[in-house]
Amino acid sequence: MKKIILGLTALTMATTALAENKYGVGLGLGVSDSIYKGADDRSYPMPLLDINYGDFYVKGITVGYNLYQNDTLTTSIFVDPLAGFAVDGADLARGYDNIDDRKFQTMAGLRMDYKTGLYDIRTSASAQFGEHGAEGKISAFRIYSVNDKLTLIPAIHMKGYTDDYTNYYFGVTSEEKNKNRNIKEEYTADAAYSFGATLTADYKLNDKIALMAFTGFEKFSSEVTDSPIVEDNTLFLVGAGAKYFF
Known part of the structure; x- marks a missing residue:
């Protein structure tokens, strides 16, 4: 689910960039x-x-308030109601499925968006905080107009997670080790990072309706992938949607 939210962010970024001042x-x-x-x-x-x-503003599922805004710089505070890497223990493979559920957390943060003026690249930086630690992100993207209907938006980003955040979602307690026969030792996760990229396509059917599609990946550092409940270091996603503007 978390990765889908990242994809939702990609779609939102695309339509926000292309349809500023519209609803x-x-x-x-x-x-x-x-x-x-x-x-x-x-x-x-x-x-x-x-x-x-x-x-x-509401962008995707994020609710925020702009503190300052001019032609190139915007700073805002926001609330992300579905942050984190939630999973039900029962969804894991047998021998790992008695871990405690990892829940989403509501996080509040500060964001800065900046139009660099260099090759039309736009950047953003954010930090958000919640009950189970903190997360930071830097990203950059550029809008390419293929024609008057089709627009492509490639984006790259890097994220950092505090040890409390990483340990909540990917750490394993001694009690969990004892309840799961395939987990041989407890695991305390340190601060970690990930990086990724997305490609979003926006196609305008008319002034009111746009179709969108995206694909992307997220690759995690060893502090995450060394966890005994983690099997892959990379997430992949695809998605599509439609939006009506008024």
Whole structure:
């Protein structure tokens, strides 16, 4: 689910960049694999919201408020209600499936978006904090207009996670080790990082309706992949959606 949310962010970034000062509502569907052992690929519906009311905004599932804004720089505070890498223990492979569930957490943060003026590249940096640690992200993307209907948006990013955050989602306690025959030792995860890329396509059917699709990946550092409940170091996702602007 977390990876689908990253994809939702890609779709939101695309439509926000292309339709500033418009309101949009829509729905998408994303498919993602999982880095947890034995957890199946899943598909999820995604609300695609792009709503502004004064300095308040809703982008995807994130609610925020712009503190400062000019032609090149925007700073805002925001709330992400579905942060983290949630998984139900029962979804893991046999012998790992008695771990405690990892839950989503609500995180609040600060974000800065900047138009560099260099090759039309846009950048952003954010930090968010929650009950189970903190997460930071830097990213960059560029908008390529193929024609008057089709636009492509490649993006790259890097994320960092505090040890509390990483340990909650990927650490293994002694009690969990004792309940799962395939887990041989407990694991305390340190601070970690990941990096990834997305490619988003936006196709305007008309002034009111746009179709979107995205694909991407996220690769994690060894602090995550050394966990006994993790089997892959890379997540992949694809998704598509449609949005109506008014």
